[in-house]
Structure formats: structure tokens, C-alpha cells
Amino acid sequence: MNSKGNIGTPSNFKDVAWYSVGVVPGETGSAIIDGHLDNGLGMAGVFIYLSDIKIGDTVTVVRKSGVHVNFVVVSMHVYDYLNVPQQALFGTDVAPSSLKLITCGGAWVSGSKMYDKRLIVTADLVK
Numbered sequence: 001m002n003s004k005g006n007i008g009t010p011s012n013f014k015d016v017a018w019y020s021v022g023v024v025p026g027e028t029g030s031a032i033i034d035g036h037l038d039n040g041l042g043m044a045g046v047f048i049y050l051s052d053i054k055i056g057d058t059v060t061v062v063r064k065s066g067v068h069v070n071f072v073v074v075s076m077h078v079y080d081y082l083n084v085p086q087q088a089l090f091g092t093d094v095a096p097s098s099l100k101l102i103t104c105g106g107a108w109v110s111g112s113k114m115y116d117k118r119l120i121v122t123a124d125l126v127k
Contacts, residue, residue: 001019001021007019007032007034007089007102009034009035009036010034010035010036010046013035013036013038013039013043013045013046014045014046015035015046016033016034016035016046016047017033017034017035018031018032018033019031019032019033019034022090023097024063025061025063025069025071025099026061026063026067026069026097026125027097028096028097029090029096029097029098030089030090030098030099030100031061031097031098031099031100032089032090032099032100032102033061033099033100033101033102034047034101034102034103035047035050035101035102035103036103036104037050037103037104037105037115040108040113040114045103047101047103050101050103050119050121051076051103051105051119053073053076053121054073055073055074055075055076056072056073057072057073058070058071058072058073058126059071059072059073059099059101059121059123061099069125070125070126071098071099071123071124071125071126072123072124072126073121073122073123074095074098074122074123074124075121075122076119076120076121076122077119077120077122078105078106078117078118078119078120079117079118079120080116080117080118081106081114081115081116081117081118084118084120088100088120088122089102089120095124095125096125097124097125098122098123098124098125099122099123099124099125100120100121100122101120101121101123102118102119102120102121103118103119104117104118104119105117105118105119
């Protein structure tokens, strides 16, 4: 979490961050992992190609223990930065266990030093 109590982002644009206040990927609920699109100066971030993912694609999370947990992409939504619905982040949609991958998108707003959109990819646990 950041100092404002919101979901934080990784300090390194090549890393992802797991929202540790939430659930572990593969457990009941929505696990959240976010990462940067770029560094704001045009250098590719960890999720530079996240918008290229397709419904039906597989996403694998490797837990610290080495266990691989597989998810299948079921939806992709773009929201205005200030209007991301809580259900989009924390809702379980259809499956009791899901993964939410989040990154920036839209237009760069230089005054705010951020993008004006958020891409949320939802993937459900493969059993």
C-alpha cells in the first residue's frame, strides 16, 4: 500500500507488486498484481505488453515456494484513473479465485506524471 492507503506500485518499473493485504494468488478471492507500463520516459516497463494479452490466454504465477498457479484470462477492461470500480479490483466475478493484473494506459498527463487510464486484466484459476 502507498502512503495514502491505496494499492501501491513497485518502485522499479521492471518489477511487479503483489497487493499483500489481499489474497495469495490461487486462494479464494481476488489476488492483485500491478506493474508499470513504462518509466514515464519511454523505457518499457514490466507490463508494456499487457494490453496484447487475449481472452483465453494462460497466466502463470510462481509463488515464493516455487508452486506454479495457472489462470486463464476472462476479461480486460480500461477505466479512467479516478473511476476504477472497487468490484473491478476486489470482486470475484464468476470464479471464486481470480487474479487481477493492473497497469496504466491511455494518455500521459505530464502535470500529474501519470497515465489517465488503468487496464485491468482478470484471469480465473485453472483447476
